[in-house]
Amino acid sequence: MSAYYTLLRREQHLSGSVTAHYRSNIHAQGAWNPHEQHMAPATGIICSELAQFLPRENMRMGRVALDIFGLIGFGEFSITTRMIRAGKTIELVESEMQVNGKTCVSARAWKMMTQDTSMIAGLEDNRVTTPEALPVWQGMGCWPGGWIKSIETRSDERRPGKGLVWVKSKVDMVEDQETPDFIRLLGLVDGANGIVPRCDPREGWAFPNLDLQMHLYRQPQGQWLGLEATQQYGFDGIGLTSAILHDEVGPFGRSEQILTLRRRE
Secondary structure: OOEEEEEEEEEEOOOOOEEEEEEEOHHHEOOOOOOEEOHHHHHHHHHHHHHHOOOOOOEEEEEEEEEEOOOOEOOEEEEEEEEEEOOOOEEEEEEEEEEOOEEEEEEEEEEEEOOOOOOOOOOOOOOOOOHHHOOEOOHHHHOOOHHHHOEEEEEEEEEOOEEEEEEEEOOEEEOOOOOOHHHHHHOOHHHHHHHOOOOOOOOOEEOOEOEEEEEEOOOOOOOEEEEEEEEEEOOOOEEEEEEEEEOOOOEEEEEEEEEEOEEOO
């Protein structure tokens, strides 16, 4: 398969909500367990459903917050999307991903009105070295799974706990459908938790994230996602991965992932 997912069917409900049924393909396989989906493509397919739901001109997603209830089972699943708060200039939309009738991911997105603010625009996040100037990096080989094999990475600026890695995937999100740039890039953001691990994931400790928060002050474009990431572990079993998000034009947002630190048996 040349896509992370296959669309099986889509249902429109009288309540106004929409349920899409999908099947995951091998490229969506997770890194912690072979029978789970990776949160990165799961984020991409959920964001695709959020974006498609009652789209309006001059509005886009400014924040996406995803909570991970547990293991995201491999195979068939559904995503139900509904309006939580309608409005002229802001809307709150929710998607719920279920496997075998059990919720595994809940997501909410603020869709916000866009307008020309170029006369007051200003950023504090700085541009970084672009991917064409960096060598191919094979460091993700410490992770197993189909999603890891589907991506290309470039870097020479990293150490355990901090660094910059560019990530790219040529795999479409849905079979026989063209993937918009911003969906392709948002479907890579969860990888931030794996690019600068403070310890080898094959030895001793696991550090899965329980959520993914993305704040986007610009609509991303292109094929490459730059993750300028920092990973920090606290003293009582909780950690945090933070990243400035870049495309080839420059920075466009930030992400945060809360981590549960666990000894591996």
